[in-house]
Amino acid sequence: MSRVSEYLEREERVIGKVIGIRFYPIVVERASGSRVWDVDGREYVDFSSQWAVMNLGHNHPDVIKAVKDQMEKLIFSSHTTFPNTAAIQLAEKLVELAPGDFKKKVWFGLTGSDANEFIYKIMPIYNGRRRILGFQGSYHGQTMGALSLSGHKSLARFIGFPNVVKAPYPYCYRCPFKQHYPECGLLCLDFIEGNVMENAPADDLSAAIIEPVQSDGGVIVPPPEFIPKFYRICKDKGVSFIVDEVKVGFGRTGRFFAIEHYDVAPDAISMAKPMASGFPLSAVVGRAEILDAAAAAHLFTSSAHPISCAASLATINTIMKDGILEKASRMGSFLMKRFKEMSEAHELIGDVRGSGMILGIELVKDRRTRIPATFETACLVYRAFELGLLVTYVGAYSNVVEITPPLTMSIEDAEKGLEIFEKALDDVEKDRVDKMKVRRFAGW
Numbered sequence: 477m478s479r480v481s482e483y484l485e486r487e488e489r490v491i492g493k494v495i496g497i498r499f500y501p502i503v504v505e506r507a508s509g510s511r512v513w514d515v516d517g518r519e520y521v522d523f524s525s526q527w528a529v530m531n532l533g534h535n536h537p538d539v540i541k542a543v544k545d546q547m548e549k550l551i552f553s554s555h556t557t558f559p560n561t562a563a564i565q566l567a568e569k570l571v572e573l574a575p576g577d578f579k580k581k582v583w584f585g586l587t588g589s590d591a592n593e594f595i596y597k598i599m600p601i602y603n604g605r606r607r608i609l610g611f612q613g614s615y616h617g618q619t620m621g622a623l624s625l626s627g628h629k630s631l632a633r634f635i636g637f638p639n640v641v642k643a644p645y646p647y648c649y650r651c652p653f654k655q656h657y658p659e660c661g662l663l664c665l666d667f668i669e670g671n672v673m674e675n676a677p678a679d680d681l682s683a684a685i686i687e688p689v690q691s692d693g694g695v696i697v698p699p700p701e702f703i704p705k706f707y708r709i710c711k712d713k714g715v716s717f718i719v720d721e722v723k724v725g726f727g728r729t730g731r732f733f734a735i736e737h738y739d740v741a742p743d744a745i746s747m748a749k750p751m752a753s754g755f756p757l758s759a760v761v762g763r764a765e766i767l768d769a770a771a772a773a774h775l776f777t778s779s780a781h782p783i784s785c786a787a788s789l790a791t792i793n794t795i796m797k798d799g800i801l802e803k804a805s806r807m808g809s810f811l812m813k814r815f816k817e818m819s820e821a822h823e824l825i826g827d828v829r830g831s832g833m834i835l836g837i838e839l840v841k842d843r844r845t846r847i848p849a850t851f852e853t854a855c856l857v858y859r860a861f862e863l864g865l866l867v868t869y870v871g872a873y874s875n876v877v878e879i880t881p882p883l884t885m886s887i888e889d890a891e892k893g894l895e896i897f898e899k900a901l902d903d904v905e906k907d908r909v910d911k912m913k914v915r916r917f918a919g920w
């Protein structure tokens with residue numbers, strides 16, 4: 477029996493299913509840069525960055541050094557009562573980096589869900605309005621407030637809190653209004669403004685939360701005018717404009733924050749995943765009045781962990797000194813071009829879209845009807861794994877392969893990953909994948 481199988485059997489006995497979404501059998505032992513090795517020594521190219529966390533690649537030396545130095549000085553001090561220097565320095569940096577010419581402050585947590593839980597809890601306290609607008613298809617996390625803000629099908633089994641209204645996200649490839657961009661004139665936005673917000677009602681809407689690229693919803697990039705226009709509508713109605721940068725912040729799209737592609741200043745930004753290159757950390761950066769809206773109202777003992785904060789300072793420093801934003805834009809354009817070329821040769825690919833180094837490859841049974849190729853997507857991701865590439869899938873129909881490699885990926889690793897991806901695609905199209913094996917993994 478392989479060590480992977482042995483560990484997975486042991487895992488099955490002691491770790492509950494509630495913790496995971498599984499696409500194939502893997503148990504990771506070590507990783508470096510864009511490569512990952514399992515416990516049997518099999519090597520993989522990582523096109524997922526472990527759900528877009530390892531933006532600098534695995535085990536980046538700058539992060540290791542910063543963490544070691546911090547560990548020698550101070551492993552833990554609960555910021556709730558005994559503030560630590562790394563957290564204060566990091567907050568100063570984030571305030572400087574976040575767009576918006578107004579006084580900002582920071583809150584720290586441990587994972588994306590608790591940052592969006594902040595939005596759910598604190599925004600109504602801040603402006604006295606009780607309701608919040610979220611988007612269909614969005615994924616903001618698994619705690620009660622965060623899942624209530626979400627519109628992702630994986631969270632539909634939970635009822636959530638009733639004070640959140642949901643608007644359609646501009647998913648142009650599958651427009652709910654059967655329109656075509658740009659001739660549509662953004663009819664969806666008229667609907668959101670005139671219908672969803674007015675009936676909320678707008679004067680009781682505290683905030684609207686939006687992902688600049690809706691990632692788990694299917695890597696959907698809004699048309700260019702959508703976010704600036706939606707921002708204006710929010711401002712006109714006195715609704716705070718919040719962006720969830722948990723997955724797309726820290727350079728993923730080629731800007732430090734994805735919202736910087738637009739000339740807007742969010743009232744608050746939630747962030748997490750890549751912030752500390754794998755150490756648990758989240759934050760909300762926003763208007764000082766929001767962050768000061770209520771004392772001791774959203775605190776966790778281990779928030780602002782000194783080691784995570786030191787790792788985050790090193791992450792930011794490396795992004796800036798190594799020109800990671802430019803690299804991400806360049807490599808993102810290269811990947812986009814290569815996947816578009818691949819789509820010309822493979823009917824299964826219905827759409828290729830993305831921003832910087834987050835790309836979505838949407839698979840369809842037929843390009844005309846656009847029927848989602850859901851099982852084929854599971855097969856593709858599984859086959860890619862067998863061939864040595866780690867990718868996952870997302871989307872309302874579980875038919876979008878999400879490509880989020882480390883931003884530091886070399887051209888050789890990118891080529892290797894692309895080659896495996898295309899081979900896996902070919903195997904799916906030629907029915908050469910063992911479907912019984914794939915069916916054992918439910919994905920999501």
Ligand SMILES: Cc1ncc(COP(=O)(O)O)c(C=O)c1O
Nearest residue numbers: 587588589615616617720722723
């Ligand atoms: C956009 C977005 N927000 C929030 C979350 C929740 O973050 P976490 O899983 O770290 O709690 C995720 C996780 O996938 C996400 O993609």
